[in-house]
Amino acid sequence: MTPGRVICSLTVLVLVVYASDTPDTLRVTNVLYRHGDRAPTLKLPLDRVNSSYWKYGYGELTEVGKAEQYRLGLWLRQQYDPILTKIFDHTNIEVRSSDKDRCLVSAYSNLAGLYSNQTPAEDLQLPYVRWQPVPVHTEPVITDEILAMNRPCSKxxxxxxxxxxxxxxxxxxxxxxxxxxxxxxxxxxxxxxxxxxxxxxxxxxxxxxxxxxxxxxxxxxxxxxxxxxxxxxxxxxxxxxxxxxxxxxxxxxxxFNTSVLHRFEGGPLLEDIVSKFKAYVAGHRTIQFNMYSAHDTTVAATLSALGVFDEKQPEYASAVMIELHNMTTDAEKWEVKVFYKPVTDNNTVLSLSMPGCKSPCSLTDFALMLDKYKITDWDTACENNPKPVPPTSILGLTESEVIVITICTAVVFILLIISCICWVRGRSGGHRGHIYDRM
Structure with missing residues (x-):
């Protein structure tokens, strides 16, 4: 590799395998995928197509993208059926999405495929609809360091x-x-x-x-x-x-090619996954299927932080699976396996061997490898400038609190005066009939 190379390529052991029956050692899986096919994020100044060409608008998921995610959901059901309930159960699956329309719609489309074989939706009294609403949790982009990776960070x-x-x-x-x-x-x-x-x-x-x-x-x-x-x-x-x-x-x-970017871009999601693994092992969590609907940057950042990025922009609906296994021969032996599905419409899956945790990678070693990414206080770790403290009044109230109290006091005083005037007019004006009280 020449000295001028932007980055030195990582040597990653990659094995091509094919989807097969889920091993009986699997206990938990975390599935991170990129959203499906979308429209361009913006219109070029000299674009050759009109905005109307994109039915749902720029940056939005297309019909092709919805279909891709539906098929990925079908594949995930086939792959992970042994640990998934037939119908939605909040103690079995948790879904989180980046707060972008294309990611949210991808999650709904994926879940439609994941639960496509269930019985008619009797709870909705829709006997001809084989579909069930599944909750998708999200976080505003500006505060989401896990999937959108857009939380402000000076570093x-x-x-x-x-x-x-x-x-x-x-x-x-x-x-x-x-x-x-x-x-x-x-x-x-x-x-x-x-x-x-x-x-x-x-x-x-x-x-x-x-x-x-x-x-x-x-x-x-x-x-x-x-x-x-x-x-x-x-x-x-x-x-x-x-x-x-x-x-x-x-x-x-x-x-995503520095230790800083590994920690703050890929690290938060991996830390979330490790915490869920530990909670399951400790018996504090029952969820076995954790789904993350996100972006190509999220997939790339995660693989980079693990040291297994293939130096290619992740395709639409590509997926990373990070699994927790409990070896049947040793109840205390928990192992982590990482797989990458780079293309939606085939069964090829890449088994990735992490440089810092050779396969089989124990949960203990996996957690230790990622410990360097742990962040206790985001703003402190990012070296963000502290927010200015609002000035306080003599009574210890902030300026905004003083303004609110002043306005409320003025409103009460005005209402009191109006009530007195109405009471005086009522006593002096005689009978006025039963006028409808809009209050």
Whole structure:
């Protein structure tokens, strides 16, 4: 690997296996998946399609995406039927989603497949509907460090700025200057500041369009791309589109390639999983199926933190399964296994061996390996600037509390005056009849 390489590739033992009967040692599984097929996140300045082309709007799950998730739900039912109840039971399954429409709708679509073979929905008095509502829990994006990974964190911001201004990235921007200008001219995007960081907007939009019947524009098939023999993204013999896709994959390496980013981006979800494993082993939790509906960034961050990322942008509806097994020969022996299903519509599953916890990986070793990611106080660990303390009054009340009390007092005083006036008029005005009291 050359010194200029953005990241050194991890050596990961990957074994191709196929879905089979669930082993009787399985006790708990955690399934993290990317949402299904969606529309582009935004309209390009020189977009070739109108906004109306996307039925549900930009960034929303498409009908194709709903179907992908439904099929993934069918596969998960086949794979994990022994530990799933036939109908929803809150003591058996828990579902959490990123608070984005595409993730929430993916979760509902997936669950429709997961519980597709149940009896008619008698509790809904809908005998012809084989479907049951299943609760999906979520957290506002701005406070969600587990799935949306969008909770403010100064250390993350600083680390990502450093990653996208590293010597290797600056060299890519320099070597591919004419390439970025070509893409900018055809899409209307401004790629002059940091083309490597921002080109994903063009790649994503064209990729989404290509999946929905629109061929890639002719300019993306041009060859003889100029890149000054860049060592991280060689361009010889490649088309513009091939280079754009390679840059997208490399971006996912850059985004999650430091110990800081492992801790704050992938760490919170893994810590949540470990805590659920421990609670189950201790007998404090009965749930055996934990579902997480999230993003490609969530999947990549999790695999990166485990040291098993394959350096490819996760596809729609790709899934990570982190399982807890109890070996029948030793009731005290708990083991963790990690699998990755990179494509929805086949049964191929990758069994991943973690560099820090060789298979078979005991739960104790798994927890110790992830202990470095533990975060007790988010703001302190992130080195976030403390929020200013509001000034207090002489009585120890905040300014906002004083304002509220003043307004309430004024309202009560005004109502008292109005009541007195009405009482006086009532005594002096004689009988006025029984007028309907709207109160």
């Amino acid at each position: 993350v911001d600083k680390s990502q700025i450093e990653a996208f201004t590293s010597p290797a990235v600056l060299q890519i921007n320099k070597d591919y200057a004419s390439f970025f200008k070509l893409v900018a001219n055809h899409t209307g995007l401004d790629l002059s500041s940091n083309g490597f960081r921002d080109i994903w907007l063009a790649t994503d939009s064209l990729y989404c369009e290509s999946l929905h019947g629109l061929p890639l524009p002719s300019w993306t098939q041009q060859q003889n791309v100029s890149c000054s023999n860049n060592v991280d993204i060689p361009c010889e013999g490649k088309t513009v589109w091939q280079v754009m896709k390679e840059m997208s994959d490399l971006q996912f390496l850059v985004m």
